[in-house]
Amino acid sequence: MGRVLVVGALGQLGTDSVRAFEEAGYETIGPDRDRLDLAKAEEVAGFIAGIDPEVVVNAAAMTDVPGCETDPIGAYIANALGPRNLAIAAAATGARLLHVSTDYVFDGAKRTAYTENDLPGPLNAYGNTKLSGEYFVLAHAPGSVVVRTSGLYGRAPCRGKGGRNFVQSMLGFARDRGEARVVTDEVVTPTYTVDLARQLVAIARADIAGVVHATCRGECSWYEFAREIFDLSGLSPRLVEATTADFPSTVTRPRYSVLANDRLRAAGLDRMRPWREALASYLEEIGERAPTAVPPGRI
Numbered sequence: 016m017g018r019v020l021v022v023g024a025l026g027q028l029g030t031d032s033v034r035a036f037e038e039a040g041y042e043t044i045g046p047d048r049d050r051l052d053l054a055k056a057e058e059v060a061g062f063i064a065g066i067d068p069e070v071v072v073n074a075a076a077m078t079d080v081p082g083c084e085t086d087p088i089g090a091y092i093a094n095a096l097g098p099r100n101l102a103i104a105a106a107a108t109g110a111r112l113l114h115v116s117t118d119y120v121f122d123g124a125k126r127t128a129y130t131e132n133d134l135p136g137p138l139n140a141y142g143n144t145k146l147s148g149e150y151f152v153l154a155h156a157p158g159s160v161v162v163r164t165s166g167l168y169g170r171a172p173c174r175g176k177g178g179r180n181f182v183q184s185m186l187g188f189a190r191d192r193g194e195a196r197v198v199t200d201e202v203v204t205p206t207y208t209v210d211l212a213r214q215l216v217a218i219a220r221a222d223i224a225g226v227v228h229a230t231c232r233g234e235c236s237w238y239e240f241a242r243e244i245f246d247l248s249g250l251s252p253r254l255v256e257a258t259t260a261d262f263p264s265t266v267t268r269p270r271y272s273v274l275a276n277d278r279l280r281a282a283g284l285d286r287m288r289p290w291r292e293a294l295a296s297y298l299e300e301i302g303e304r305a306p307t308a309v310p311p312g313r314i
């Protein structure tokens with residue numbers, strides 16, 4: 016089995032990607048940012064030439080969406096120039112690049128799931144810089160795959176968002192405040208990083224290139240997601256419906272950013288579970304699932 020380099024290895028997705036590729040029998044290398052900083056083109060080229068990986072997974076990004084708005088240059092370096100440096104280095108050694116991108120490349124005007132053929136139209140600096148990263152990757156690294164996903168949560172802390180993912184924030188609100196106010200007018204597909212990491216392994220083994228969408232199945236508002244978190248964890252805080260207008264923000268976000276895994280499904284490669292099933296597994300694994308709740312897979 017070949018060698019895999021995971022960039023952003025300490026992040027939510029990076030941590031599970033290292034584990035998934037190791038479990039699949041690959042020799043996996045996951046340097047931290049001190050050892051491999053995507054912003055440094057020569058360092059990136061030297062690192063990749065030195066280890067000569069078969070596959071490079073880019074799970075690194077500036078994921079703090081409001082932070083990207085206030086520091087668009089930093090966001091462009093991390094989300095666009097970094098992937099560009101990586102793509103040039105991967106192409107030079109013949110490594111195949113799997114680059115992770117986002118549902119936020121879309122404007123959210125649709126009301127049915129976005130396919131790989133839909134035209135992007137990002138609304139904010141995060142989405143814009145991530146889209147630039149996609150274009151750099153596809154232009155510089157032939158055979159690469161841009162894997163767009165949505166609403167990630169995982170066992171490792173989300174490095175870019177101050178640690179807590181949405182599920183942990185909801186559990187915290189329930190315990191600390193007995194109340195959570197959650198928006199009903201943003202619809203996504205929550206996606207467990209374990210599912211996505213295993214999907215990345217399947218993509219690495221397959222003959223597929225270009226843009227693919229990879230999220231868990233189904234869709235929900237953040238409010239519906241919170242409802243399910245509380246139902247499965249057995250917590251019963253006051254859950255209050257809110258809208259995005261109740262939380263004034265410097266960032267415009269898509270109202271609807273559900274992705275259809277059309278290309279993966281057509282290729283017989285879609286391994287992603289329904290979002291409720293994946294959430295149940297996650298809560299079980301972090302010891303937050305109520306004993307009386309329905310077992311995963313029977314929802």
Ligand SMILES: NC(=O)c1ccc[n+]([C@@H]2O[C@H](COP(=O)([O-])OP(=O)(O)OC[C@H]3O[C@@H](n4cnc5c(N)ncnc54)[C@H](OP(=O)(O)O)[C@@H]3O)[C@@H](O)[C@H]2O)c1
Nearest residue numbers: 023026027028052053075076078117164166167173174175
């Ligand atoms: N989180 C979501 O809800 C979500 C949704 C859709 C798509 N995505 C995409 O999914 C991927 C993984 O997201 P995540 O939530 O796992 O992110 P995360 O937990 O915030 O981790 C991102 C990682 O990238 C590293 N990084 C940032 N800049 C870097 C640089 N210049 N060089 C090397 N490493 C760098 C960070 O290192 P340090 O912590 O040391 O800075 C961190 O380890 C990203 O491409 C993101 O855009 C995420």
